[in-house]
Amino acid sequence: MNEKLISVNNLSAGTNSRQILYNISFDLYAGEILCILGQSGSGKTMTALSILNMLPANVMQTEGTILYNNKPFSKDLRGSFISTIMQSPASCFDGVFTIGTQFKDIMNANNKEYSEKKVCEILEKVELANPYDILNSYAFQLSGGMLQRVMIAIALSLESKVIIADEPTSDLDVTGQKDILNLIIKLKKENKAVMMITHNLAVAKACADKTAVMEQGRIVDMFNIEEMHAENRHAYTKKLIAANDCLYLNKWNINLGEKNA
Template sequence: MAEQPVLSIRNLKTYFYLEEQIVKAVDGVSLDVYKGRITALVGGSGSGKSVMSLSIFNLVDQPGKIIGGEIWLNGVNLRTLSEKQLLKIRGKEIAMIFQDPTSSLNPVLKVKKHLAEVIRTHQKGIGKKEALRMFRDVLSRVGLKNTDQILESYPFELSGGMCQRVMVAMGLLAQAHVLIADEPTSSLDLTTQAAILEELTRLKKEGMAIVLITHDLGVVAQMADDVYVIKDGKIVDSGTVYQVFEAPKHDYTRSLLEAIF
């Protein structure tokens, strides 16, 4: 591929220093993510997918620590930036949908405030009326009805699945260059799942680079262009979706494939 990757991760290591042992959750991961493509990071439970996405945003908490590697976003190594500089990039250039939406929304802010915050930092100069129209639009695009009621709700008044959809809506609104979606449909019903996957495909066609984190190879087959298979914090297989599905290099990929086909 001639084009430069938008996001390029090199030899990233994130370890958890527990009393009795060191858990090498991410252990030397390298991957490249391109504009207008969906890159899937697939692996079983506990393989390091969520720690990987949190690491990109430098949101790994104690006793976890990023101990090495580089995270290049459009030619800037995020690991060399201050927290203040990172704040400007998070949500704007690189948007995120976390696996646990209840903990990623602020409990004291209404949905409307969450969305307003996205616009405030990234699309200055939008009037109140226009903003409201945009909020209703993104909420209905992720399959939420009664949008006016939801705008006035606090996260605890919504179900986990609804919170997840609000996170997706925030990602859509941010119009980021890169979207990292950690199991974005895991707690949703099939219809909503399909709607969100369709949205991701639309964003990809608009040129967004998407990292789709999932344990579901069916979703990978349907959605992904490029695939990385992660096991015990290490990439064990990678390539285009055709390469990985047609000629899996690792037994682990084969076992994942056998489980669905």
């Protein structure tokens, strides 16, 4: 069995007046993609923020534990152990400085040696042409898909073992969605653990090994993707399946057999 990198046990969180998460439990292993699937407001992002130890000021963890390689959280885990790919990557970059300057600052902050040559090799690895031009560009000069690739390149440069991707395809066209999902599958093949948050069942079906379905702050169903249509699926899972015609899967034309190749 692959190495267990994240273990969430009976996690609950909320504000003084409202409970948001109820008894969330799951494990995340190296070489695995876990999709957290649910509609807006189901608790997906709050679960991710809990793992990142970045809950809003008015939200607190009330119960449960989160272990990182069997250890409690420490600030140096961010970047070196766990990285994020955000839904709107433009908000993660400062428009005043070039991508290269910010790339270097992030690596220095995580005690990683910056090598422009090595970074360019990684940018090419995530299928960004003209990497030196990318490093000399500003965020507003790059498309959303290109910035998503830069964020994946940063995670690779930091040698993070765990990647949390929050709706990484939502702001992209169909071609961009396919490209980012293929890159996420490549991360898995490099033995990274990926937790991907999505509201789109087609995204989960395209790349997930396991899927956890969330409704109103609870995980109501969890299954290997091959078991998605089993008769014992939760009623809410069946509702999501009925609401998704999986049209995008045909447009992406992703060979799902390649996930485990």
